Amino acid sequence: MVVLIIVMSVMSPTFFTSRNLLNVVKQASITSIIGVGMTFVLITGGIDLSVGSVMALSGTLAASVAAADKNLPVFAAILAGAGLGTLCGLINGIGVSYIGFPPFIMTLGMMTIARGIPLVYTNGTPIFGLSDSFNALANSRLLGIPTLVYYMVVFSAAGYIILSRTVLGRQIYGIGGNEEAARLSGVATAKLKMLVYVFSGFLSGIAGILICSRITSGNGTVAQGYEMNAISAAVIGGVSMTGGYGSVLGMVVGAMILTIIQNSFDIMGVNSFYQDIIKGIIILLAVFLDLRGKKK
Amino acid sequence: MELLLRMQNISKSFGTNQVLREVQFELRAGEVHALIGENGAGKSTLMKILMGIYSADSGRITVFGKEQTFESPSQALHAKVAMIHQELNPIMELSVAENIFMGKEERRGIFVDKKKQEEKTREYLGMLGVEIPPGTLMKELNVSEMQMVEIAKALSYGARIIIMDEPTSAITDSEVEKLFGNIRKLKEQGAGIVYISHKMNELFEISDRITVFRDGQYTVTAETKNVTPQRLIKAMVGREINEIYPEHKSHAGETLLSVKNAGREGEFKDISFELHRGEKLGIAGLMGAGRTELVMALFGARKLTGGSVEIKGEAVDIRTPRDAIRRKIALVTEDRKLYGLNLIGCVGDNIVSVVERKYSKGIFHNRRKCNGLAEDMVKRLSIKVTGIRQITGSLSGGNQQKVVLAKWLLNEPDIIIFDEPTRGIDVGAKTEIYKIIEELACEGKGIIIISSEMPELIGLSHRMIVLHEGRMTGGLDIDELTQENIMTLASGCGKGDA
Numbered sequence: 001m002v003v004l005i006i007v008m009s010v011m012s013p014t015f016f017t018s019r020n021l022l023n024v025v026k027q028a029s030i031t032s033i034i035g036v037g038m039t040f041v042l043i044t045g046g047i048d049l050s051v052g053s054v055m056a057l058s059g060t061l062a063a064s065v066a067a068a069d070k071n072l073p074v075f076a077a078i079l080a081g082a083g084l085g086t087l088c089g090l091i092n093g094i095g096v097s098y099i100g101f102p103p104f105i106m107t108l109g110m111m112t113i114a115r116g117i118p119l120v121y122t123n124g125t126p127i128f129g130l131s132d133s134f135n136a137l138a139n140s141r142l143l144g145i146p147t148l149v150y151y152m153v154v155f156s157a158a159g160y161i162i163l164s165r166t167v168l169g170r171q172i173y174g175i176g177g178n179e180e181a182a183r184l185s186g187v188a189t190a191k192l193k194m195l196v197y198v199f200s201g202f203l204s205g206i207a208g209i210l211i212c213s214r215i216t217s218g219n220g221t222v223a224q225g226y227e228m229n230a231i232s233a234a235v236i237g238g239v240s241m242t243g244g245y246g247s248v249l250g251m252v253v254g255a256m257i258l259t260i261i262q263n264s265f266d267i268m269g270v271n272s273f274y275q276d277i278i279k280g281i282i283i284l285l286a287v288f289l290d291l292r293g294k295k296k
Numbered sequence: 297m298e299l300l301l302r303m304q305n306i307s308k309s310f311g312t313n314q315v316l317r318e319v320q321f322e323l324r325a326g327e328v329h330a331l332i333g334e335n336g337a338g339k340s341t342l343m344k345i346l347m348g349i350y351s352a353d354s355g356r357i358t359v360f361g362k363e364q365t366f367e368s369p370s371q372a373l374h375a376k377v378a379m380i381h382q383e384l385n386p387i388m389e390l391s392v393a394e395n396i397f398m399g400k401e402e403r404r405g406i407f408v409d410k411k412k413q414e415e416k417t418r419e420y421l422g423m424l425g426v427e428i429p430p431g432t433l434m435k436e437l438n439v440s441e442m443q444m445v446e447i448a449k450a451l452s453y454g455a456r457i458i459i460m461d462e463p464t465s466a467i468t469d470s471e472v473e474k475l476f477g478n479i480r481k482l483k484e485q486g487a488g489i490v491y492i493s494h495k496m497n498e499l500f501e502i503s504d505r506i507t508v509f510r511d512g513q514y515t516v517t518a519e520t521k522n523v524t525p526q527r528l529i530k531a532m533v534g535r536e537i538n539e540i541y542p543e544h545k546s547h548a549g550e551t552l553l554s555v556k557n558a559g560r561e562g563e564f565k566d567i568s569f570e571l572h573r574g575e576k577l578g579i580a581g582l583m584g585a586g587r588t589e590l591v592m593a594l595f596g597a598r599k600l601t602g603g604s605v606e607i608k609g610e611a612v613d614i615r616t617p618r619d620a621i622r623r624k625i626a627l628v629t630e631d632r633k634l635y636g637l638n639l640i641g642c643v644g645d646n647i648v649s650v651v652e653r654k655y656s657k658g659i660f661h662n663r664r665k666c667n668g669l670a671e672d673m674v675k676r677l678s679i680k681v682t683g684i685r686q687i688t689g690s691l692s693g694g695n696q697q698k699v700v701l702a703k704w705l706l707n708e709p710d711i712i713i714f715d716e717p718t719r720g721i722d723v724g725a726k727t728e729i730y731k732i733i734e735e736l737a738c739e740g741k742g743i744i745i746i747s748s749e750m751p752e753l754i755g756l757s758h759r760m761i762v763l764h765e766g767r768m769t770g771g772l773d774i775d776e777l778t779q780e781n782i783m784t785l786a787s788g789c790g791k792g793d794a
Contacts, residue, residue, distance in 0.1 A: 167656045177638030184635055185649045186621040244640045
């Protein structure tokens, strides 16, 4: 990432301004928040494809709460959105841990369902006229720094601490490394596996609220493809798709790298179609370097 | 009589472990030649070399009078050499006919000629006197039927050398009769059968000649009618126990564990024994006798379906490994890679994985304490690592095994179960593990040991129970612990039968 920042600074003088750098962090914020949940799930050896859709679903619900009664405290909207996200995560978790759906299938189903519900609910038209306090969630500044940056720091730090400092976190790595060995060591593997999906769902709910606040409307079509952004960020940051390995910090760096590329291409005026091509190449390159490193 | 196969001076090593040392084997047309020996004697390895699954380090193989080495099982099959593996590996979701013709499908243009395949399948199965509709899916068959399909597959290649690796390990007596009927039929048609088995009575019923391997070496070939079971057993186990086992210093104390009529459906039945403090109890048996299944159930990894377990005189119901851990039972599993270790995690994390909950500060992992515990264990068991952050998968087998041991010892267990404690580790590391086991017994822990290496089991145990096909065929005290006695019980004969 350091190399990338230096290269970009040389190539484009506007890149290395504090304003633009803050902008990068802000853009990376939502990806990082869902990326934290994704990192947890990936480390257990699972995958959560539903995060983008769950964002849309919870964001829409939160927005409709915020639009229904302008005097309702914003907390009610947050609770509704985060609660719904958590519920989706719980369903994913039960499906994977106790019913035995493969994570890919379970969350693929959830992805499709959670995308459909808000579209049905809003009949495809965005919800406007949200309360000011709701809109302010993601569009204001505190001490001159966009609030989105704070959210990212808070959730990433929480994720980092849980994963690296708590017993729960150690056990999550244990499951991904060798689930049977973890079970035989007395780890409640099924419960823990469920919990990581619940956590991912909760964070998707939060991210959904933030994205709807940012665009000041509730809309079932938001956050299309965000699951892939989260997975890309994690993978670029060195999180293993087969589980047992990776860190929240790495994922955040991955999210930054993705955003820096996008940001600098925007500044340089590169066609967005090319951006996709480059993104894809970078993902493959990151994993390739990782594989090479492991062989040694 | 025509010689179908001659293997001369075959040697093979896996890493530093030499599994075959200049062995020889030959097979005539129209004979059943049994190949016997203890687990790990090299029987299956030799046959896998013939089939092209492994390649020999040295030696000559002559098949049908021509010196040749197969590169792959498919090449061997096309050359009319087939092997029926102990663990059948059919494609469950495909039909019987599709399984038989896998890789040599009858075609019409680019399409599979299903009708022709099924017709031919019916013909092959008919030769074996089996009536299974060719369109049946493999998953609907029982083990014996699958085996017949495998044999039919061998016939479909016109196989003249057929290797059967423990074909009767999973089928019933009447099915065995049917199998033997078919083996005799194949013999009459001029095929040669290599028959690998542990079961004495079967060998005498079906084989014409018997070759014995011991520790990767050829010992003897004899006409079946000229030998006795006793002679064979002696040939299989006749070696001195090396002086690498520590002296028994511990003495049996109070009863720790008492198991009564334990059973688990389809796996084992009516197993009763007691384990005392300071005692080392061996569980002997051949592969598939139910030893691992029994200890897995005692540990709560699977459920007992019958019988009762008492620990220190108190009836307990152990349903999960967590229960077992709480009751101070430890299980050092048979397969480190599958059950024992997180190989991509570091040594320290593995060592504390059982106890980290106990030492946590609230929800937080107590890193300093855990690192300290791990460091202590590394020292106590002299595990060779660059540091506790080294990735476990990069350690040698012996050191990996010590990591597993360390993880359990931290929980200060009363009962420690060792399932194949020295599999895949070198002699030096083995000796160290033996010493540790003896020390644990001296500390008053109850030890259960499963091992397929007979000398190891004898060298380590105070007492032994022997299982045969999921049943306890007897118990042996320290002065009765001879390989002959164990083999006799393990192959299903009662005490004093042989």
